Amino acid sequence: MKVAVTFSVALALFAWCVVRAQEAAGGAAASIWKGVYTEEQAKRGDALYASHCAACHGPTLKGTEMGPPLTGSEFTNAWSGLTVGDLLERSRAMLPEDPGKMGRQEQAEILAEILAFILSMNKYPAGTTGLSHDMQVLKQIKIGPKPE
Numbered sequence: 001m002k003v004a005v006t007f008s009v010a011l012a013l014f015a016w017c018v019v020r021a022q023e024a025a026g027g028a029a030a031s032i033w034k035g036v037y038t039e040e041q042a043k044r045g046d047a048l049y050a051s052h053c054a055a056c057h058g059p060t061l062k063g064t065e066m067g068p069p070l071t072g073s074e075f076t077n078a079w080s081g082l083t084v085g086d087l088l089e090r091s092r093a094m095l096p097e098d099p100g101k102m103g104r105q106e107q108a109e110i111l112a113e114i115l116a117f118i119l120s121m122n123k124y125p126a127g128t129t130g131l132s133h134d135m136q137v138l139k140q141i142k143i144g145p146k147p148e
Helices: 002-024 039-052 073-079 084-093 104-121
Strands: none
Touching: 039 104, 084 104
């Protein structure tokens, strides 16, 4: 019985340490509310949005007949529980331009800048580190309601 209790306590302690390590490294516990982009990145994304996205989603991100809104409750409800990586993948799949014009790396870099702008327009806080374009990192950043 003592062995089982000791093992259970050790296992629980190990699990707690793994979760804390992931949080410290921006792992599974990463949240959109922890400042995952910079203000400068959002400003660059604003210009890119204007040239690549506004025709379909509107200049104020409210959507048009050609593209859904990228701000407001409709946007946040649609993406709650998903990740920024999911958002980037969807954005890449919906690009109206010929993807052959840009390499996959260049697409990811441009979309990360645009997503930083979209996050800023949805009142998610800026941070000190720019939004990565690495899919493994982006898949760890959960979109959701503001924690209480």
